[in-house]
Amino acid sequence: MILPSKIEQHSGPLEMLLQLTELLPANYAQYRPLVADGLSFFLQRLSPLRQQAILAAQLALPTAASRERRVLSLFRLCPTLHKLGQVVAHDRRLSADLRARLQELETLAPTDSLAALRSLLDREVGTVAGLQLGQETIAEGSVAVVVPFVWRQAKGEAPQRGVFKLLRPGVQDRLEEELAIWPLLGTFLEERCAHHGLPVLDYGNTLEMVARLLANEVRLDQEQEHLRQAADLYAGAADILIPRLFPFCTPLVTAMERVDGCKVTHQDLPAGEMCQRAERVTRALLAQPFWGSGEAGAMFHADPHAGNLLATADGRLAIIDWALTTRLTKAQCEAVVQLVLGAVTLNETRVCTAIAALGQPGDETRVQVAVSAAIAQVRCGRFPGFDWMTSLMDSLAAASAVRFPEEIALFRKALLTLSGVVADVSGQTGMDGVLVRHGAAQFLRGLMWRPWAWADSRAVGAHLSTADLVGLWADLPATTLRFLAGDRGGRRGAVRQ
Structure with a gap:
């Protein structure tokens, strides 16, 4: 009531x-x-x-x-x-x-004045030599507000532009x-x-x-650790910018490099360059962490809305606001690959096994029904990429057939947000194409190490073991039979109708 x-x-x-x-x-x-x-x-x-x-x-x-x-x-x-x-x-x-x-x-334009935030800044940061605070706040998010500053670390050095991120009063x-x-x-x-x-x-x-x-949105100290981890993850990517932290961060105030740029969805370039921007977004937020994950797993930005993805004047992608992240273990990344391989080979048993590795099945019959429907879509020509996979996961969750853990659910949320952003950056770019290309490149880079790896090891080359590859080849005749059997069943159904 x-x-x-x-x-x-x-x-x-x-x-x-x-x-x-x-x-x-x-x-x-x-x-x-x-x-x-x-x-x-x-x-x-x-x-x-x-x-x-x-x-x-x-x-x-x-x-x-x-x-x-x-x-x-x-x-x-x-x-x-x-x-x-x-x-x-x-x-x-x-x-x-x-x-x-x-x-x-x-x-959003800020509604909180600098005066309302000054006491927290004074208490947390105190007096920093060479620090000059801006005159007003410059941005506002769901829980935080941003205050600009300029810091001259030593006399004669060029000033460094930064921002303080702190929680909005009362949030x-x-x-x-x-x-x-x-x-x-x-x-x-x-x-x-x-x-x-x-x-x-x-x-x-x-x-x-x-x-x-x-x-976790209000855990600024946790976000600072995420920023350090992200800096390590993208250290070799010259076209990705992660804001650098300043030494006067506190648990309640984050001091970091100021990033200038527009939202990635801003249509400020020719269509071809917007397509490249969309590919860069997909590579950075999805392909690079997924395919590059080692034994420690993969860290994903879990809140990739367009306000957190900025295109800089020099063509880089700046990824900001790392309050929310999610991690997939190496085993979970491998299960995702097995799920897609099961779909490609029309192997329902393999898909069901992969789903069991990603979540906790509660109703095997409902799982089988959802998987059969998803495999039928593949047989009719739908590419079994991330969009297909997340649709299957949604149907399983909606039917209460599988309970997925927090990290998988948050990964799904991030994919939903990211797919919409990529489509708004460039309608000509599909995330699956970018993922396949980078996965193939990762596979080729691992070929030179594969002869020295155990047959069942998935440590090199796109989360695939040599045994997986041999199994795919051996399963080719069965895949053909499954396709033909399904096609005949579809034709008989059409005749009956």
Whole structure:
């Protein structure tokens, strides 16, 4: 039951907020009542002061304000919704108007003054010789605000331009309040699914997991460690820029190199060069960490929205905001490759085995049904790349057939965001093509070491062992038979229809 609160005193704005669910695409129309219930549940459990601020912001908008504009106003006041908006801002299943509004959440003009932040800076950083602070804040994100500075390390040396990243006043309390609601919201949504006649999905565990992950947004000391790891990862890539840390970082303040550039989605170059930019984004955020992962696994930027990916004037890709990352183990990367190989060879057993290595199957029958449907798509000509793989994972999760661990779920979220960004940079570039080329290059580089590796070792060459390669060759006749058997089955079905 939804409890009465201050928000009910203004049914007009509340009704307008609940009508925002009409922005869901038509193919998800059946979920609009569920989303309205969830939004109402979330708002009702915010503190009265938070509710009043949200309502005041809605009342301040013109009566004829678009639903897209009202979404932006709501999301800006709720850090968890703000992050959600950034994740789906480039999802092409949404309308162009809504995506344009949500993309405004990626780079916001600051609302917090430098005066409100000065005491924290003075307490944390203190007096640094040669440091000159900027006159005002320059950017704002879902949880942090950015203040510019210039530092002259020694007399006679060229000044270095940097920024302080620190939490927005009060954001930690707001985030903690919202994150405490999310697990309750998951259970509530599961109950409402039955009421609306919708599939009962595992919302509780999913939202609880996301809440734990989003709590890392306020861990600036953790982000600093991620920045150091990223600098090591991309040390050999001359066209990738990771902001350099300054020596006066603290657990509550990050001091780093200032990066100038535009969002990678900004169409400021000819089509051919935008295509190269899209390839660079895919290589840096997906191909390089995936194919280059060693025994320590692969680290991925888990929040690759366009506001965190900047194109610099000298043609480099700057990757900023490393608060959220996810790691796939070497075994998980190998399982992804086995999953794709199973699809290529139309081998359902191999695909099911790979899925079991990536998650925890709960219903073998549902797994088999989903895998069979996915293999049928491959047989009909769909390329079994990352888009195919994530569609399969989504269907398995939606059917509650498999429970995937946190790192896989966050990897899936990053892929969703990244695929939309790449498409907006250049519609001519597909992530799968870039992945295949870099995987092939990695495989060729490993050929010289393969004779000295154990037959079952996947330490060299694109997560494939010599035994895998021999097995693929030996399985070729069976693959042909599976294709022909499926093709005949499809023809018989067509005749019966």
